[in-house]
Amino acid sequence: MNEKDFHRRVRDVFTEALEREEFARAEYLDRACRDDERLRAEVAALLAAFAESEEFIERPAIELPNVLARSRPPKILGNYRIVREIGQGGMGTVYLAERADGQFEQKVAVKIVRQTFIDGEIVRRFRNERQILAQLEHRNIARLLDGGLTGDGQPFLVMEYVDGRIITDFCRNLPLREILIAFLKVCRAVAYAHRNMIVHRDIKPSNILIDRENEPKLLDFGLAKLTADNADSVQTKTAFHALTPAYASPEQLQGGGLSAASDIYSLGVVLYELLTGARPFETEGKSFEEIVRTVTMIDPVIPSAVSDPRFNPPASKRAAAAPNRKLLKGDLDNIVMTALRKEPARRYQSVELFAQDIENYLDGLPVVARPNTFAYRAEKFFKRHTAPVIAAALIFLTLVGGLIYSIRQTENARALERKAALEAEKSKKVTAFMEQILNYANPAWYAAGSSRQGEAKLIEVIDDLSDRIETEFPDDPEIGAELHHKFAEIYLAKGRTEQSFVHAERALELRRRAFGEKNAEVAKDYYYLGAATFQRGEIFKARQLYEQSIDIFREVAPDNPNFPYALEDAGTLLVDHFSDFEKARSYFLEALAIFRRKDGENHYNTARTLIYLSAVYGRLGDQAKSEELAREGENRYQELPEESLREGFIFARGWSLLVAGDWAGYQNLFESRLAELEKKGAGESPTAQNIRRELSGFYQDHDLFEKELGMLRYFHEAERRSPFPDKIRLKLLTLMTAYNLLRLGRENEARPYFEDAYPVMKQTNSEAQWLYDACLGECLFYLKRGREAEPFLRNALEKYTANIPPSKPHRKLADLLSQIK
Numbered sequence: 001m002n003e004k005d006f007h008r009r010v011r012d013v014f015t016e017a018l019e020r021e022e023f024a025r026a027e028y029l030d031r032a033c034r035d036d037e038r039l040r041a042e043v044a045a046l047l048a049a050f051a052e053s054e055e056f057i058e059r060p061a062i063e064l065p066n067v068l069a070r071s072r073p074p075k076i077l078g079n080y081r082i083v084r085e086i087g088q089g090g091m092g093t094v095y096l097a098e099r100a101d102g103q104f105e106q107k108v109a110v111k112i113v114r115q116t117f118i119d120g121e122i123v124r125r126f127r128n129e130r131q132i133l134a135q136l137e138h139r140n141i142a143r144l145l146d147g148g149l150t151g152d153g154q155p156f157l158v159m160e161y162v163d164g165r166i167i168t169d170f171c172r173n174l175p176l177r178e179i180l181i182a183f184l185k186v187c188r189a190v191a192y193a194h195r196n197m198i199v200h201r202d203i204k205p206s207n208i209l210i211d212r213e214n215e216p217k218l219l220d221f222g223l224a225k226l227t228a229d230n231a232d233s234v235q236t237k238t239a240f241h242a243l244t245p246a247y248a249s250p251e252q253l254q255g256g257g258l259s260a261a262s263d264i265y266s267l268g269v270v271l272y273e274l275l276t277g278a279r280p281f282e283t284e285g286k287s288f289e290e291i292v293r294t295v296t297m298i299d300p301v302i303p304s305a306v307s308d309p310r311f312n313p314p315a316s317k318r319a320a321a322a323p324n325r326k327l328l329k330g331d332l333d334n335i336v337m338t339a340l341r342k343e344p345a346r347r348y349q350s351v352e353l354f355a356q357d358i359e360n361y362l363d364g365l366p367v368v369a370r371p372n373t374f375a376y377r378a379e380k381f382f383k384r385h386t387a388p389v390i391a392a393a394l395i396f397l398t399l400v401g402g403l404i405y406s407i408r409q410t411e412n413a414r415a416l417e418r419k420a421a422l423e424a425e426k427s428k429k430v431t432a433f434m435e436q437i438l439n440y441a442n443p444a445w446y447a448a449g450s451s452r453q454g455e456a457k458l459i460e461v462i463d464d465l466s467d468r469i470e471t472e473f474p475d476d477p478e479i480g481a482e483l484h485h486k487f488a489e490i491y492l493a494k495g496r497t498e499q500s501f502v503h504a505e506r507a508l509e510l511r512r513r514a515f516g517e518k519n520a521e522v523a524k525d526y527y528y529l530g531a532a533t534f535q536r537g538e539i540f541k542a543r544q545l546y547e548q549s550i551d552i553f554r555e556v557a558p559d560n561p562n563f564p565y566a567l568e569d570a571g572t573l574l575v576d577h578f579s580d581f582e583k584a585r586s587y588f589l590e591a592l593a594i595f596r597r598k599d600g601e602n603h604y605n606t607a608r609t610l611i612y613l614s615a616v617y618g619r620l621g622d623q624a625k626s627e628e629l630a631r632e633g634e635n636r637y638q639e640l641p642e643e644s645l646r647e648g649f650i651f652a653r654g655w656s657l658l659v660a661g662d663w664a665g666y667q668n669l670f671e672s673r674l675a676e677l678e679k680k681g682a683g684e685s686p687t688a689q690n691i692r693r694e695l696s697g698f699y700q701d702h703d704l705f706e707k708e709l710g711m712l713r714y715f716h717e718a719e720r721r722s723p724f725p726d727k728i729r730l731k732l733l734t735l736m737t738a739y740n741l742l743r744l745g746r747e748n749e750a751r752p753y754f755e756d757a758y759p760v761m762k763q764t765n766s767e768a769q770w771l772y773d774a775c776l777g778e779c780l781f782y783l784k785r786g787r788e789a790e791p792f793l794r795n796a797l798e799k800y801t802a803n804i805p806p807s808k809p810h811r812k813l814a815d816l817l818s819q820i821k
Helices: 003-018 022-033 037-049 120-135 176-195 233-242 260-276 288-297 331-339 351-362 374-382 392-413 420-440 458-466 477-493 497-515 520-535 539-556 563-578 581-599 604-619 623-638 643-659 663-679 686-701 705-721 727-743 747-761 769-782 786-803 808-820
Strands: 080-088 092-099 107-113 144-149 155-160 208-210 216-218
Touching: 003 022, 003 037, 003 288, 022 037, 080 107, 176 216, 176 260, 176 351, 260 331, 260 351, 331 351, 331 604, 477 497, 477 520, 497 520, 520 539, 520 563, 539 563, 563 581, 563 604, 563 643, 581 604, 604 623, 604 643, 643 663, 643 686, 663 686, 686 705, 705 727, 727 747, 727 769, 747 769, 769 786, 769 808, 786 808
Parallel strands: none
Antiparallel strands: 080 092, 092 107, 107 155, 144 155, 208 216
């Protein structure tokens, strides 16, 4: 080992030793130095110089061979009297000092550059730290009070003195909730620095102290960088060599460009350590090159698995007592692993988003929230089913044929108890009932009691007929149940949530009355009622209904064609809203086995399920398996014979990207595909329209107001040009345009849009009025019409609370109401 490598090794071991309690350092040196007596002697000498250290603002050394060359500080420094040394860093010594002018009592921390390091490079760094600290005024950042030069020309900084404990010590044995609350305060401090264009670049537990008021203080901006300036390459190189390897991001270790994403990674390491008592990667006894290779190429074990004996580090290596493994599984695993992604672009895009996910976890809300727009939820359920476009003739054939088949199958199961004559009579009644749909298509005819006179849209025909099921078949629950089920399917496909729910609920009620609980048709009704319930936002009830459906299918009808779809929809619900990845994986595996047996390997269903499984394995931390399944699924899609089926890949792949938190990848996937379709002249195709709906939901959820405005203009023009434009939809799109303009600060442009939509949207008599009220209230709020906004916001909040589990909209509405008060 040459001298350069030796000094690097001294630095690494010394830095790691500083992170440990004094009583644990000897054991650590035994392991780290082994038989290298020279290495141990060098590190021991350095540690001896830190004997009085309380680990306050310690810094890893830059040029360790010279670190013992220190000078005595002056007894008086400006208005402060030096009391004692309390810490050392790579370029300076930190002293406890107190006011010497007698004006008032105050303890401070004074950081002085050692004479050994007074050169242009260090002075630039020291001035940089002073410049940065002067910009920061935050409760959770140690403040800069003063600065200057000593009598012999040594630069010094006077900073707030923090009499506290390192965050890992403070959090030892704390309940999980309190650990996360403390960490959130650290995130707020880092986010504040980022908003001021400052990247810390050395976030680690020893730079986070908890004071006597239990408030964290972020220390030591000696490596921080103003992202707005063009610091010279010397400073960047110095910072690279001074980093703390155990907490450095992959790009830091590789000497690459640094950004806020590097701080997010370091925060992820700190959170990992607070939750597990261990670090993501073991760096002790490893060379710098080994550390770089490990951090850049190997994925860490998910936090909840660290308590597994296979991964559990010795007690001496654990910085804190880890919370119960079950508490970490799921959401917290996902949060930490998102922060620790190798690629900066795939981490949280800001510390605020990182903190938001933790707040969502604490509030019992979904993390890395999926788009939850109505169009997205409806599309998600139906894009896996064939024949999404419903024509009158097809509905007639499907309903009549499917109904008679279902009735006959059920009657066979019940030993053909009913007479053939009765069956024929029922078939005649059903045929006569459903023929009315075809008659509506004839302008020369209109149904009794209808005012539409041949000009009705298909959904309006269904509206007319749906109310007559009970009167047409009052004594036959089997026919009534099947008709209600088919109408529920149609309404679900057309996005009519409430009507779909009513018919699905009635179908289940009638079917259970006729056949009991353990019946394939009952299982199917549970499944469709679950889908309608999910569209209403009642995710807990939807999960229960899906699971009831699956249990019955398994027991009495494992070959029913609806069974694998029920497994898939339940699996996506568990991933999106409950982070129950283990159970979701079992559902997807079961669905995959059925599709392979039923449809074969080269089929759309098989390929889609492989993509879903890939996403789940990724969230479980098995990246190798995830990539293997993704490749296999993509290959299956490429082999599909029909273009329309191959297009389905984009939706499955998009879902997997959202599950992984790769928002940039999701957005790029759909935007690039839409651009391709438009270039080919297929911009009005069903696939293009579905992609626009996906993107619109994404833009709404991620506050991409300018992009959403483009989508709204397209949807408005398309609705206006349609043969039967929907007045309410047009006004809703106008209202949403006003909202996005207001959020962009373009009040004058927004006002006419709002005034055009307001009279209609405030009284639609729609089941979704409370959703419209939320948009109306927000628009009025941003138009500075708070008193008018309040009743709309209050009604929307009450209905959200009654209909939807706690979520981001709840907090948003409550926050606006509190501001009005």
